[in-house]
Structure formats: structure tokens, C-alpha cells
Amino acid sequence: MAKAKIKAVYGEIGLTQTYDELQRSAVDIPNTHKKTVTSYSACDLSSQISGYIRSDTESQQYWPLVKKVTVYVPGSSVLLDRIVLVDLPGAGDANKCRDQMWKEYLGKCSSVWIVNDITRAISDKTAMEIQNTTIRNVAGGGECHNITYICTKSDNIDPHHLKRQYNLTDEELGITISNDKKVKNKCILFRNNKVKELVKKNFNEKVKKKLLGTDVNSTEFFKVFTVSSADFWNNEEKKEHILDRDETELPALKEHIKDLYVSHSQKAVKDYVSQVSGIVSFLHIPKENTSTQTEDLKDKLFSELKQKFETRLQDLAKFFDGVYTKMTNNLDEGVKNAEKQCLINALKVLKPKKTKYSGYHKTLKALCRCSGYYRSRDGKIVDLNYALVLPMYAAMDNSFVSCFRLNQNSRSSIKGAFDLLQNDLIIIDKRKHAAVELRLTYIKTELRILIADLETEVIARKKNIYNSITQSVQDTMDPAYKDGAVITGSELVTRIQSRLEEHVESYKLSMFREAKKRVMFQFKQLKDYVIHTLKKEMGMSMKLALTQFPTDVTFPDVEDELKKMKGICKALELDVFQD
Incomplete structure (x- = not known):
């Protein structure tokens, strides 16, 4: 990590220089710890910030020095308002500052998504350790209302290997007319169901014990999706595909985040309407005869x-x-x-x-x-x-x-x-x-x-x-x-x-x-x-x-607003006013 930081500031030659030589180097070190990049194109923005977030680029790499990168997308019709997506450091990032940030943000997130390659989801020991640690840190944080486990690359499969592994026949897979595309489709769907069962079995009890209590059903709290982004885009672009659009499960995942958004938005709206109703009620008090x-x-x-x-x-x-x-x-x-x-x-x-x-x-x-x-x-x-x-x-x-x-x-x-x-x-x-x-x-x-x-x-x-x-x-x-x-x-x-x-x-x-x-x-x-x-x-x-209230105290006339707030509270089924 120390070598990576030296290279980020001084380049490759910095690794061969002494401390005194580094001090004399003509390097432009910024006076501020922040840098702002603006672009009207997603492609151009990706190119500009690449050196701050990636380690596999040929350009100058600043990522060892970066604590976090925040991307704002104003006025976008495809993103939900007030939703913040946090991509936390992965398994290969041992940076102490980012590891601390990982713990900090887990405690703030209302929903946590664990994303993993489907082949590692149930077999990789390191992945399991990270997932267990994630649940433990969420338990210490307190705001999480949902954990979603996402298994990626579900289309990456060898049908022959899978059939041998589970001793499956075409009849057992529900294949009547055998061709390579049909066999692969059925094998993907079979494995998806198997992975979901195993992941739920492994994590449901842990989630209940750490986050919900043993007396609570964890079905709604813990969700598992097996997705294929490659086949999703092949469907969108009318290219050859193995899975249908819904079978890629990305549409279901999109609906899932919408449901989470609606749930949190409803609470925010009700809290706001309740507060306004109280203020309007208070302003209307002096108008009543005493x-x-x-x-x-x-x-x-x-x-x-x-x-x-x-x-x-x-x-x-x-x-x-x-x-x-x-x-x-x-x-x-x-x-x-x-x-x-x-x-x-x-x-x-x-x-x-x-x-x-x-x-x-x-x-x-x-x-x-x-x-x-x-x-x-x-x-x-x-x-x-x-x-x-x-x-x-x-x-x-x-x-x-x-x-x-x-x-x-x-x-x-x-x-x-x-x-x-x-x-x-x-x-x-x-x-x-x-x-x-x-x-x-x-x-x-x-x-x-x-x-x-x-x-x-x-x-x-x-x-x-x-x-x-x-x-x-x-x-x-x-x-x-x-x-x-x-x-x-x-x-x-x-x-x-x-x-x-x-x-x-x-x-x-x-x-x-x-x-x-x-x-x-x-x-x-x-x-x-x-x-x-x-x-x-x-x-x-x-x-x-x-x-x-003294008789000479007057507040604005809010009778119309009071009627409006009563109607809104009724529509929201919010128990504020007496019917």
C-alpha cells in the first residue's frame, strides 16, 4: 500500500528514490483534499475519474490516495429521487481508511446489497467471511431494514458439467425438444433455484439472530436475486440471448428497489404531513370562539x-x-x-x-x-x-x-x-x-x-x-x-x-x-x-x-389549509384529526 501511494504521487521512479530525493521532486501536490470533475457525458466522466477509482488503467493512478468518490447526477428521470447508492470497497481493498469507511457506511444504510459472482456465492470461504462480517456490522449500525443478496453472471454456466453434478436428465429439467439454447436456459434456471435455496438456508438464521430476533419471519427482510446483466442487455438490444428479459431477474431487482423507495418515502411523507397538520391546527386555534x-x-x-x-x-x-x-x-x-x-x-x-x-x-x-x-x-x-x-x-x-x-x-x-x-x-x-x-x-x-x-x-x-x-x-x-x-x-x-x-x-x-x-x-x-x-x-x-391566547392575538386565516390537510391525512390513512 505504501508503494502504491508513492507511485500515485511520484510515479514509478519514486520507488527508486530516497526520502531526500522525493522531497526535491518537482511534483504538483494539490493544496486541497478535494477535486471536482464535471461532465455532460457519462462516458467522458468515466474516463476522467478512471484514475481515481481503477487500478488497471495505463494513466496516472490516484486511487491509493482516494477515500471516496461521490457522483451526482442532477435532473435524471431514470434515477429515484433522494436515493444514494454506495459502492463500498470490495475484498481486494485492504486500505485502512476505506475499511473504516466500509464499517461507517454499513451502519447508515437502510438497505444493504451483497453482490457476488454466482459461482462464489455458496462456495468461496473468503466471500462467506465478508458476508458474515457484513451482517455483524449491520447489526451494530441499526438502520438496515433489508438485506438483498445478488448473485451475478447467472448465464455463465457449463450445462454438461451441471447435469453431471446433479445427475440430471432432459426430462427432469423439463426439456421436450433438446437444443443447446434450451438446455442452457433450463440449466441456468435450475442452478438459480438451487443457489437461492442454499443462500437462504445459510443466511436466514444468521439474519434472524443478528438483526431481527428469532421470533420474526425473515422472508421479507432477506431477498435473493440471481441476475444476468449480459442477457438483459441482449434482450434490450434485440440480440441473441439465452434468458428472457424477466428470467434475467434485473426487472424484478428494479421493482425491488422501487418498493424500498416507496416504503421509505411513505414514512417521510407521513412525518411531514403530520408536522404541517399540527402547525395548521395550532394557527387555527385563536379563530375558535373562547x-x-x-x-x-x-x-x-x-x-x-x-x-x-x-x-x-x-x-x-x-x-x-x-x-x-x-x-x-x-x-x-x-x-x-x-x-x-x-x-x-x-x-x-x-x-x-x-x-x-x-x-x-x-x-x-x-x-x-x-x-x-x-x-x-x-x-x-x-x-x-x-x-x-x-x-x-x-x-x-x-x-x-x-x-x-x-x-x-x-x-x-x-x-x-x-x-x-x-x-x-x-x-x-x-x-x-x-x-x-x-x-x-x-x-x-x-x-x-x-x-x-x-x-x-x-x-x-x-x-x-x-x-x-x-x-x-x-x-x-x-x-x-x-x-x-x-x-x-x-x-x-x-x-x-x-x-x-x-x-x-x-x-x-x-x-x-x-x-x-x-x-x-x-x-x-x-x-x-x-x-x-x-x-x-x-x-x-x-x-x-x-x-x-390574548384577545388581540391574530394568526393567518388557515381554514382552507386545515380542510386540505384533513383530506390529505385521510387519503394517507394518517391518524391525526378526529373524524
Whole structure:
């Protein structure tokens, strides 16, 4: 990687020069860390940015120095609005900065697509490791609502080999008139179904355990597509093809992303409409006639709402306390198992079986330099920190996932507790004065907005809570990593292994307990933040909504807008206004 960076700045000759010679080189080094390229042609843009994203070009290659490339396509009718596609570094990219970006973006993505050659999808060990790591990082992120597994190059097949592999006859493939094109078509479709079955079998349980909880059906969450872009374009361009357009599965994949887009857009639209409805309702309040009876009703209503809200907050606090107790018990068991298994798990990383030790010292040195986590150039991941805390994650994953599952409502989830708070707090009585109804509508919409903001905060904190176990162990192990990074000389591998083993043995009785302590402290901080924010913000909203406006206060006339918003809410089946 160091050589690639030198070549990117100084060219091939830079590899033969000393540090002083490089300093004297007449190289134009930009003053800014950003470069903007604009083009009206996709082909021209591809050519201009080629050196920043590809390693197989003859032109100057800057990619070793590039953290990310962002492409904006304004005013395009073929791209969905507000959709951001992130192409993360693949298995062959061992750049530390881009590897960190890989983890960061996985935590932000609402949908994750794993793309792999169909021949590697179910058999390649490195590909499986990357996929397992992807699921693990998504679990720590929190925003993912869908994982899509895409097997490419489905048209790349040897029919004779496949038929021998599965001992298939033409009759079993459903072939009545045998010709090369028909046989290949049926073989492709047969393999596609086989691959889908195997991928789903391999990943459904992992997805449920890490992301959904064992009580949830993962069918809709996890999708598998087997695609052929070559045959798709052959169909589009009226060229000879083996698969029909729909059999390439690219049309189905396009519909899949549209469905994801619609799902997220609907939520965004409903949140926006709810907010506008609340504002319009509030502006319309002073127009309603006030009376002594109405004022008395407001005072009584405020007292009732305040008492009811405090009761619901206590219920929410009890929910968090229940989760806290359950996670504590799970982690106590996880800590015991981690203490028992830590040396065994450490040795699986430090002394793996069937490893060629001739170059293994480089892996160990890299592991120490990178604080216990190393991703090799071929995509292989070595993570000592995670290996040590694996029993803790195994013990807490199910309760943790159930609690932080924000894409589905359940009694064991924070979302379920939030929904219960919203649904049970405000029930508008038709018999009450219209002015009071509008005030309650405003309170309801303010609560909805606040809950949406809190869910975003919960997602952000979930990542820190989940990853704090690994981070805590990494902090404890860091002195040993620093020592291992500077070890040189004879028997280097043995000395590094011994130093790390000794450190694990010395700190095993405190390391995992400290990790548990950090997790529970951060979870308690989340609970305190949620309760405090709800109490403070909704207290202000209720006071504002139920305050007495002076007679000389006038707001814009929004009667037409109020009618319009009621119609929109009805069309969206959004429970904001009382019918």
C-alpha cells in the first residue's frame, strides 16, 4: 500500500528514490483534499475519474490516495429521487481508511446489497467471511431494514458439467425438444433455484439472530436475486440471448428497489404531513370562539393530560428497566463464558490451523498495528477483539435485537413502547369543543415528531452500545498490541503470540466485566435521555397548546389549509384529526 501511494504521487521512479530525493521532486501536490470533475457525458466522466477509482488503467493512478468518490447526477428521470447508492470497497481493498469507511457506511444504510459472482456465492470461504462480517456490522449500525443478496453472471454456466453434478436428465429439467439454447436456459434456471435455496438456508438464521430476533419471519427482510446483466442487455438490444428479459431477474431487482423507495418515502411523507397538520391546527386555534366553559375545560384537560403523560412515562421507564435487567442477566452469563473460553478463542486467531507460517509474522504485526483488527488484501478478516467477546454477543444478541428492532412493532421493542405511548396518550372526544380538539391535534403531532427524532437518536446510540463491548476489550488489549507492533528479531511470531496470550490471561477476570459495565452504563444513559427529553419537550408543547391566547392575538386565516390537510391525512390513512 505504501508503494502504491508513492507511485500515485511520484510515479514509478519514486520507488527508486530516497526520502531526500522525493522531497526535491518537482511534483504538483494539490493544496486541497478535494477535486471536482464535471461532465455532460457519462462516458467522458468515466474516463476522467478512471484514475481515481481503477487500478488497471495505463494513466496516472490516484486511487491509493482516494477515500471516496461521490457522483451526482442532477435532473435524471431514470434515477429515484433522494436515493444514494454506495459502492463500498470490495475484498481486494485492504486500505485502512476505506475499511473504516466500509464499517461507517454499513451502519447508515437502510438497505444493504451483497453482490457476488454466482459461482462464489455458496462456495468461496473468503466471500462467506465478508458476508458474515457484513451482517455483524449491520447489526451494530441499526438502520438496515433489508438485506438483498445478488448473485451475478447467472448465464455463465457449463450445462454438461451441471447435469453431471446433479445427475440430471432432459426430462427432469423439463426439456421436450433438446437444443443447446434450451438446455442452457433450463440449466441456468435450475442452478438459480438451487443457489437461492442454499443462500437462504445459510443466511436466514444468521439474519434472524443478528438483526431481527428469532421470533420474526425473515422472508421479507432477506431477498435473493440471481441476475444476468449480459442477457438483459441482449434482450434490450434485440440480440441473441439465452434468458428472457424477466428470467434475467434485473426487472424484478428494479421493482425491488422501487418498493424500498416507496416504503421509505411513505414514512417521510407521513412525518411531514403530520408536522404541517399540527402547525395548521395550532394557527387555527385563536379563530375558535373562547368562553369561560372552554377555558375551564382546558385547565381540566391540561391537568388530566399531565397526569396521564407522567403515568405513561413511568411505564416507559419500567420498560427500559426490564430490558436493562434482562440484558444484565444475559451479559453476566456471557462474561462467564468469555472468561472460560478467552484463551481458546484467542488461540484460534493467533495460532490458526492449516496456516502457512512463512508469512504469518506479517499478519500478526498488522494485527497489532491495527489494534486487533486486520483485513488482508484478499479480504480475509482477522479480528482478535471480536473473537474474545463472541460469547458475550452470543448471550445478549437476541434480547438486544428484540429491544432495538425499530422496523417492527412488538411488546419487547423500544418502538412498541413508543407506539403505546403515542396511541394511549391522546384520545379526542368528539363532544368536546372544537378549539380543544385542535389543541389536542397539535399535541399529538408534536409527540409524533418528537418520537421520530428519538428513534433516530436511538439508532445512533444503538451502534455505540453494541460496539462498546468490542471497543472496551480493544482498550484493555491495547498495551499488548503496542508491544507486539514493535517486536522484531528472531522468533518474532512466537514472541508476539506469547505477549498477547499473557495479556489475555492477566486481564480476563476484569476485561469482560468492564465491557459489560460499559454497555449497561450507555444503555442507562439512553433511557435517561429518552425520559428526560420526552418530559421536557412534551411539557412545553402541552403548555403552549393549552395556553390562553390574548384577545388581540391574530394568526393567518388557515381554514382552507386545515380542510386540505384533513383530506390529505385521510387519503394517507394518517391518524391525526378526529373524524
